[in-house]
Every structure is written in C-alpha cells, then in structure tokens.
Amino acid sequence: MAFNKKQKTAAEYVEAILRGDRILLGRAITLVESKKAEHQKLAQEIIEKCLPRSGNSIRIGITGSPGVGKSSFIETFGTYLIEKQKRRPAVLAIDPSSQVSRGSILGDKMRMEKLSTNDHAFIRPSPAGTSLGGVAAKTRETMLLCEAAGFDTILIETVGVGQSEVAVHGMVDFFLLLLLPGAGDELQGIKRGIVEMADLIAINKADGERTALAKSARKDYAQALHLFPPKESGWTPKAVTCSALQKDGIENIWKLILDFQKQINESGWFKNNRQQQAKNWFYDLLEQGLKRLFFTKKEIAEKLQSVENEVLEGRLAASKAANGLLELFTNKPPF
Amino acid sequence: MAFNKKQKTAAEYVEAILRGDRILLGRAITLVESKKAEHQKLAQEIIEKCLPRSGNSIRIGITGSPGVGKSSFIETFGTYLIEKQKRRPAVLAIDPSSQVSRGSILGDKMRMEKLSTNDHAFIRPSPAGTSLGGVAAKTRETMLLCEAAGFDTILIETVGVGQSEVAVHGMVDFFLLLLLPGAGDELQGIKRGIVEMADLIAINKADGERTALAKSARKDYAQALHLFPPKESGWTPKAVTCSALQKDGIENIWKLILDFQKQINESGWFKNNRQQQAKNWFYDLLEQGLKRLFFTKKEIAEKLQSVENEVLEGRLAASKAANGLLELFTNKPPF
Numbered sequence: 216m217a218f219n220k221k222q223k224t225a226a227e228y229v230e231a232i233l234r235g236d237r238i239l240l241g242r243a244i245t246l247v248e249s250k251k252a253e254h255q256k257l258a259q260e261i262i263e264k265c266l267p268r269s270g271n272s273i274r275i276g277i278t279g280s281p282g283v284g285k286s287s288f289i290e291t292f293g294t295y296l297i298e299k300q301k302r303r304p305a306v307l308a309i310d311p312s313s314q315v316s317r318g319s320i321l322g323d324k325m326r327m328e329k330l331s332t333n334d335h336a337f338i339r340p341s342p343a344g345t346s347l348g349g350v351a352a353k354t355r356e357t358m359l360l361c362e363a364a365g366f367d368t369i370l371i372e373t374v375g376v377g378q379s380e381v382a383v384h385g386m387v388d389f390f391l392l393l394l395l396p397g398a399g400d401e402l403q404g405i406k407r408g409i410v411e412m413a414d415l416i417a418i419n420k421a422d423g424e425r426t427a428l429a430k431s432a433r434k435d436y437a438q439a440l441h442l443f444p445p446k447e448s449g450w451t452p453k454a455v456t457c458s459a460l461q462k463d464g465i466e467n468i469w470k471l472i473l474d475f476q477k478q479i480n481e482s483g484w485f486k487n488n489r490q491q492q493a494k495n496w497f498y499d500l501l502e503q504g505l506k507r508l509f510f511t512k513k514e515i516a517e518k519l520q521s522v523e524n525e526v527l528e529g530r531l532a533a534s535k536a537a538n539g540l541l542e543l544f545t546n547k548p549p550f
Numbered sequence: 551m552a553f554n555k556k557q558k559t560a561a562e563y564v565e566a567i568l569r570g571d572r573i574l575l576g577r578a579i580t581l582v583e584s585k586k587a588e589h590q591k592l593a594q595e596i597i598e599k600c601l602p603r604s605g606n607s608i609r610i611g612i613t614g615s616p617g618v619g620k621s622s623f624i625e626t627f628g629t630y631l632i633e634k635q636k637r638r639p640a641v642l643a644i645d646p647s648s649q650v651s652r653g654s655i656l657g658d659k660m661r662m663e664k665l666s667t668n669d670h671a672f673i674r675p676s677p678a679g680t681s682l683g684g685v686a687a688k689t690r691e692t693m694l695l696c697e698a699a700g701f702d703t704i705l706i707e708t709v710g711v712g713q714s715e716v717a718v719h720g721m722v723d724f725f726l727l728l729l730l731p732g733a734g735d736e737l738q739g740i741k742r743g744i745v746e747m748a749d750l751i752a753i754n755k756a757d758g759e760r761t762a763l764a765k766s767a768r769k770d771y772a773q774a775l776h777l778f779p780p781k782e783s784g785w786t787p788k789a790v791t792c793s794a795l796q797k798d799g800i801e802n803i804w805k806l807i808l809d810f811q812k813q814i815n816e817s818g819w820f821k822n823n824r825q826q827q828a829k830n831w832f833y834d835l836l837e838q839g840l841k842r843l844f845f846t847k848k849e850i851a852e853k854l855q856s857v858e859n860e861v862l863e864g865r866l867a868a869s870k871a872a873n874g875l876l877e878l879f880t881n882k883p884p885f
Contacts, residue, residue, distance in 0.1 A: 259870055266867045356869060407742075490862045497861045500872035505840050508880060526832045527825045532601045534691060535594055537835035545843060 225260035232265060232364045237337060240364045247356045248342040262356050265363035270489065272362045273476055274369045276383040278409065279393030284419045285372055286326040288393060288459040293330040295465045296368055305366035306330065308341040309354050309373045309383055337366055348503050351382040355496060358386065384412050385492055388485065389472055393419045394436070396429035396456075410436075411443050414452050415471055421456035421463065429456045448484045450475055514543050560595035567600060567699045572672060575699045582691045583677040597691050600698035605824065607697045608811055609704045611718040613744065614728030619754045620707055621661040623728060623794040628665040630800045631703055640701035641665070643676040644689050644708045644718055672701055683838050686717040690831060693721065719747050720827055723820065724807055728754045729771070731764035731791075745771075746778050749787050750806055756791035756798065764791045783819045785810055849878050 223231075223239070228246075231239035246258040279285050289306055296302040306327070330336045339357060344350040358369050371387055373379045384390055392413035410416070416436045421429030436454040446452065453471055457464030479485040509515055522540060525531035558566075558574070563581075566574035581593040614620050624641055631637040641662070665671045674692060679685040693704050706722055708714045719725055727748035745751070751771045756764030771789040781787065788806055792799030814820040844850055857875060860866035 259867070259873065262867050263870050266864065270864060352869070356867075359867070493861050493864070493868055494858060497858065497868040497871055500868055501844070501875060502841070504872055504876045505844055505879075506837070508876065509836070509840055523829060523832065526828050529601065529605060529828070532594070532597050532694070533828055533832040533835055534687070535598050536832050537839055538594065540836060541839045541843065544840075 222257070225257055225264060228257075228261045229264040229363075232261070232360060233268060235365045237364070240337065240360060241339070243360055244339060244357050247360070248353050258356070262359055265360055269359040269362040272367045272369050273389065273472065274358065274371065274387040275472065276371050276373065276380070276387035276390045277393065278373050278380050278383065278391070279419070280395075281374060283393045283395050284459050285393060288417075288419055288457070289370055289372060290327040290330050291459040291462055292465055292468070293327070293336055293370065294333070295462070295469065297333055297335045299466070300469065302368045303335045303337075303366045304330075304368040304370055305337040305339070305358075305361035305364075306370045306372065307339050307354050307357055307361070309347075309350055309371060309379050310341040337361060337364070347378055347382055348499065351379070351386070352496075352500065352503070355386050380409050380412060385495060388479070388488065389475055390414050391468070392416045394432065395420060396425045396432045410439070413440075414446070414448075414450055414475060415468065416440070416452070416454040417464070417468055418454070418456045419459055422458035422461045426456075432456075448475075448479050448488065449482055450478060509544055512544060515540055518543065557592070560592055560599060563592075563596045564599040564698075567596070567695060568603060570700050572699070575672065575695060576674070578695055579674060579692050582695070583688050593691070597694055600695055604694040604697040607702045607704050608724065608807065609693065609706065609722040610807065611706050611708065611715070611722035611725045612728065613708045613715050613718065613726070614754070615730075616709060618728045618730050619794055620728060623752075623754055623792070624705055624707060625662040625665050626794040626797055627800055627803070628662070628671055628705065629668070630797070631804065632668055632670045634801070635804065637703045638670045638672075638701045639665075639703040639705055640672040640674070640693075640696035641705045641707065642674050642689050642692055642696070644682075644685055644706060644714050645676040672696060672699070682713055682717055683834065686714070686721070687831075687835065687838070690721050715744050715747060720830060723814070723823065724810055725749050726803070727751045729767065730755060731760045731767045745774070748775075749781075749783075749785055749810060750803065751775070751787070751789040752799070752803055753789070753791045754794055757793035757796045761791075767791075783810075783814050783823065784817050785813060844879055847879060850875055853878065 228239055228243050232243060243258065243261050246254045246261065249255065249258070277285060277289065293304045293306060296304050327338060331338050339361075342350055342353040342357075344353065354371065358371070361369060369387075371383050373383045390412050392409065392415070394416060396418050416433075418429045418432045418436070421433075433454045433456050440452045440454060443452070455464055455467055455471070457468060459465075476485070479488070510519070518540065522531065522536045526533050526536050563574055563578050567578060578593065578596050581589045581596065584590065584593070612620060612624065628639045628641060631639050662673060666673050674696075677685055677688040677692075679688065689706065693706070696704060704722075706718050708718045725747050727744065727750070729751060731753050751768075753764045753767045753771070768789045768791050775787045775789060778787075790799055790802055790806070792803060794800070811820070814823070845854070853875065857866065857871050861868050861871050
C-alpha cells in the first residue's frame with residue numbers, strides 16, 4: 216500500500232471516521248487488511264479508539280449460492296433501507312477464495328450500481344487472504360470501523376457453500392438465507408447446517424413464471440424449519456418470498472428483521488449473543504496468534520517438515536515429535 | 551498411582567510388553583493416563599520404543615447408542631475372533647463423559663464376562679479426562695502399546711451421540727455402526743454425519759420377533775448408504791443384520807472386514823490413511839500442547855479472566871486483548 220501523503224496518526228483517522236469521512240474510513244480498512252507490521256499497529260490503535268462508538272447497528276448475514284441473486288438483492292434491499300427507512304447500510308463480504316485486489320472494488324461497484332454511488336451506503340469487497348480465519352477477522356474489524364462511522368445496518372455477504380457461513384454467523388445478529396424457487400437444497404449446494412442457521416429464508420426471484428414455484432418452495436421450507444430444534448435466541452425462523460428485480464417482499468423482510476430485533480432486545484439475547492461472539496472472537500484470535508508465533512518461529516519452521524516426515528513414516532511417535540517441537544519453542548521441557 | 555515396588559525402567563516395560571506381559575502392559579497404560587510429569591516422561595519413552603513394533607493390526611471403531619448392545623456385541627465378536635480366527639483382540643473405549651477410575655474396570659469386566667477372562671483378549675475402559683482431545687490421545691497411545699504387545703485386532707468402542715465418533719474415526723481403519731431394528735435415526739440419537747462415516751452398519755438384536763423389523767431396517771439403510779458420496783477409501787459401505795445374543799451374522803461381519811482390508815491394502819489406501827492419521831494426530835498434539843503452554847503460563851492465567859471480562863463488556867477490542875496476552879507470553883510484540 217502506498218500513501219501519497221504522509222501517514223496520518225491514529226487520532227486523525229479516528230476523528231475522520233467518527234464524522235463519517237468515507238475516504239479515511241476506506242484507508243483505515245486498508246490498514247486493517249495490510250500485512251505490514253506498522254500498518255497493523257496503527258490499525259489496532261484506530262480500532263481500539265473506535266470501539267466505544269461501535270456496536271450500534273443491526274448486523275445481518277446474507278448467504279446463498281452463486282446465481283441466487285445476492286448482489287441484486289443487496290442492491291434493492293440497501294436502496295430500500297436508505298430511501299424508505301433512512302438507514303445507512305454498509306455492505307461487507309467474506310469470501311476466502313477470492314484473491315481480490317483494488318480492482319474488484321470496481322467489480323463490486325458494478326454489481327451494485329445504484330447502492331455504490333449512494334452517499335448513505337458503503338461497500339467494501341472481501342479482503343484478500345488465504346485462511347478463512349484471517350479474512351473473517353479483518354471483516355469483523357472492518358465492521359467495527361463502519362459502525363463507528365455511523366453505518367447502522369451491516370450487511371455481510373458470503374457464498375453459501377462452505378465454512379464461511381459459520382464465520383459470518385459468528386459475527387452477526389440475524390442470518391438471512393436466499394434460495395431459488397424450484398431447486399432442492401442439494402441442487403443449490405446448501406448444506407442442512409446452513410439452513411439450520413437461518414433466521415429467515417427468502418425465496419428470491421419470485422416473479423413472472425417462477426411465482427407459483429416460489430410460493431410452493433416457501434411452504435416447503437416453512438414446514439422444514441419447524442422440524443429444527445428451537446433457536447437459542449427464542450426466535451422462530453420464517454420463510455418468505457421476494458423479488459429483488461420487482462422490489463417485492465423487501466419491506467416485509469425488513470419488518471421481520473425489526474420484529475426479530477425487538478424480540479431479542481427484550482429477551483436480553485441480543486446483548487448476551489454479542490458478548491459471547493466477542494468472547495469467541497477473542498479466543499479465536501489467541502489461537503490464531505499462538506499458531507502464527509509457533510509456526511513462523513525460525514527453529515520450528517526449519518525442523519517441521521523433517522519431523523512431519525518421520526511421523527508419516529512411523530519412525531517417530533507423534534507425541535514425542537510434538538513434545539520435541541514444543542520444547543524447541545519454549546526452550547523448556549513440555550512437562 | 552501408587553507402585554508397590556520400585557518403578558521399572560522404560561526398557562523393562564518395553565521388554566515385558568513385547569513378550570505380551572499383560573500386567574506390565576496395564577501398568578504402562580496407567581503411566582500413559584497419568585497426569586504426573588515423571589509418569590508422562592516414562593510413558594513417552596515406552597511408546598517411542600514400542601512404536602516400531604506397533605501398527606500391525608486392524609483397527610476397528612464400534613459405535614452405537616446406549617441400548618444397542620455394544621458390550622454384548624463385542625463380547626460375542628471378540629470371542630468369535632479368538633476361538634474361530636485365532637486373533638487377539640484388545641478392547642479400548644473413548645467416552646469423554648466418563649470419569650472412570652479403577653472401579654469401572656470391574657464394571658467393564660462384568661459387561662464382557664467371557665472376553666475379560668480370556669487370555670487372548672485385553673480390555674481397557676475409557677481413560678478419565680475432561681477433554682475429548684486428552685482422552686482420545688491417551689486411547690491412541692494405548693492402542694500402540696496393545697499392538698506392540700501382540701494384539702492384532704483393536705476394537706475401539708464409543709457412544710454414538712457426539713464428537714467422540716469423529717475422534718475414533720480419526721484413529722481406526724474401519725468404522726462399524728450398530729443400530730437397533732425398527733427405530734429411526736432420530737430416535738436412536740444417531741446423527742447423519744455418523745451414518746456417513748460408517749463402513750458397515752449392523753442392525754443388532756435381529757432375533758426372535760425383531761427379525762423381520764431388522765431385515766427391513768437393513769434394506770432401508772442399504773438404500774440410504776447409496777445416497778452418500780463415495781468414500782475416499784473406495785469401499786462401498788454395507789448394511790447387515792446380526793444378533794450378538796444368538797451369535798448370528800458375526801462371521802459375516804468379520805468376512806466383510808477382511809474384504810475391506812484386502813481391498814484397501816491393494817489400493818494403497820490403508821497405508822495412506824494411517825499416515826494421514828498420524829500426521830493429523832501430530833498436529834492435534836502440537837495444538838493441544840501449545841494451548842496448554844499458553845493457558846497454564848502463570849502470567850497468562852493471572853490476567854486471562856480480567857482481560858476476557860473487558861472484552862465481554864466492550865471496553866477492550868478482542869484483537870488488542872489477544873495481542874496483549876500474546877506479547878505477555880513471548881515477551882515480544884506480536885508483529
């Protein structure tokens with residue numbers, strides 16, 4: 216990352232973010248995503264100072280297979296939120312497989328043409344990264360900065376095919392699953408576990424010839440949802456139809472999200488869940504950090520492959536191998 | 551653990567284990583299960599020396615809900631293996647919930663009356679422990695010692711309701727799921743993921759009035775198994791009926807296990823899978839060891855709770871909290 220000007224201080228970033236400066240918000244996120252030690256240090260300072268002003272939002276995870284129309288849904292939904300509800304949505308994404316660079320911001324802006332040019336919205340594509348844990352951590356920190364900048368509706372988009380839903384589920388209040396009419400779960404590549412996480416299933420593209428199919432799919436899913444064990448939040452998941460294209464059913468989805476929010480605020484689950492998520496995140500970061508310390512230590516990195524080979528070939532017991540490396544790590548016997 | 555006599559050396563233990571001394575095998579396992587540093591050190595030496603003589607067995611995981619008759623199945627199956635196949639079975643167990651002491655060895659011996667008094671069998675209950683990882687590691691090491699002592703058929707029993715199946719699946723060659731006739735998966739508390747891991751489903755208690763029900767359950771499961779994705783091993787899972795009580799279908803199960811063994815030996819999957827399991831175990835142990843080093847370090851243990859509270863209350867960002875503790879751990883900044 217190259218700055219044209221002298222690097223700003225953390226305080227300057229924070230001041231700008233708190234008054235909603237989108238340029239500096241974007242730059243702060245770039246610091247969060249940077250791998251350079253000096254950028255990380257600055258990013259951590261900014262996050263720390265923004266923390267007391269973060270959290271004041273509803274965090275919504277949105278998932279669904281490629282082709283279900285996530286981008287056009289978010290375009291329509293986000294525009295509705297701004298125009299009819301005076302909300303300020305920030306759209307983030309988690310997609311560990313994407314090796315996006317600055318170029319794909321353009322890609323995202325083209326996918327959400329209207330939203331991306333709206334002053335009340337903020338769109339940021341998935342950070343580049345190889346590990347889901349790394350990508351998810353950056354999205355989480357980005358979310359905090361967006362909240363501090365006054366974005367009150369966080370939409371976190373992910374692709375409905377893998378582990379990334381679990382990561383998103385671990386950082387949002389509400390989980391929305393988009394499905395297509397007339398295609399079974401298997402065809403859509405949606406795992407049962409993902410359906411089980413949903414607070415709301417929306418059958419998208421319920422327009423034209425697909426309307427009847429969508430209605431019957433909605434009914435099937437509504438029934439299936441009843442078979443799952445009750446949610447910890449106390450919320451009963453719903454199934455609805457919508458059409459991002461026709462802007463149908465969008466208001467109803469927002470109404471259900473507000474119902475959800477009201478219910479979990481009253482029950483205390485909102486606060487409990489946010490606390491539990493922060494705690495889990497803290498322990499995840501500890502674990503990731505520990506592993507990074509261990510596997511990047513020179514003495515470990517040099518020996519790891521040969522030790523692994525000895526284990527593979529049965530010449531060294533796994534326990535002795537592990538203990539030997541742990542001893543090398545701490546310069547102390549592990550017992 | 552109290553020894554009546556002077557503690558033996560690792561070499562003495564190994565010599566005794568290799569000539570099949572069951573008393574010293576049992577004592578060596580007690581060392582493996584001990585939490586004392588000196589016992590762990592001795593246990594690791596014994597395992598290391600036994601390693602070249604281990605591995606020469608077929609490792610079979612056996613799971614099923616309470617009430618399915620696992621103990622009587624193992625009693626009948628183990629006795630059949632000794633009497634008809636001249637095998638030497640060792641029966642181990644993984645049950646993280648059980649806080650067994652020496653007392654429950656008696657319990658297990660009573661459950662498997664005939665097998666426990668047979669000189670060609672060795673029975674060891676689940677080690678005590680709070681974490682599944684800890685219990686599983688000890689069972690794995692116990693398995694190596696049993697193999698070195700000449701036990702050529704390792705039966706690892708677990709309760710079919712939780713994560714312990716995944717641990718068992720990660721240390722065996724063949725995975726046998728016992729089910730009851732006439733009860734759906736849901737009723738039996740068996741998760742779909744567990745059915746998917748099975749190489750063989752045996753509908754037990756296929757005797758008397760239940761015979762017809764068992765046959766129809768067998769047919770249903772045989773069909774269901776075809777819907778799962780093909781196994782990495784290349785093996786097509788089967789469904790059979792058996793009666794431990796009537797000693798029906800036991801020979802057929804053994805025959806299928808031998809078919810499996812032949813097929814995976816020829817394809818090379820047997821060796822590959824064992825290597826992969828050893829590698830995974832090695833990395834599991836590294837991770838467990840790292841966490842133990844971290845969380846038991848005095849400076850960390852003293853601060854952890856207050857840091858966690860600050861994160862919970864939103865006064866400290868998770869990333870700053872984690873980095874602070876990591877710094878404390880290494881006495882170096884984490885970047």
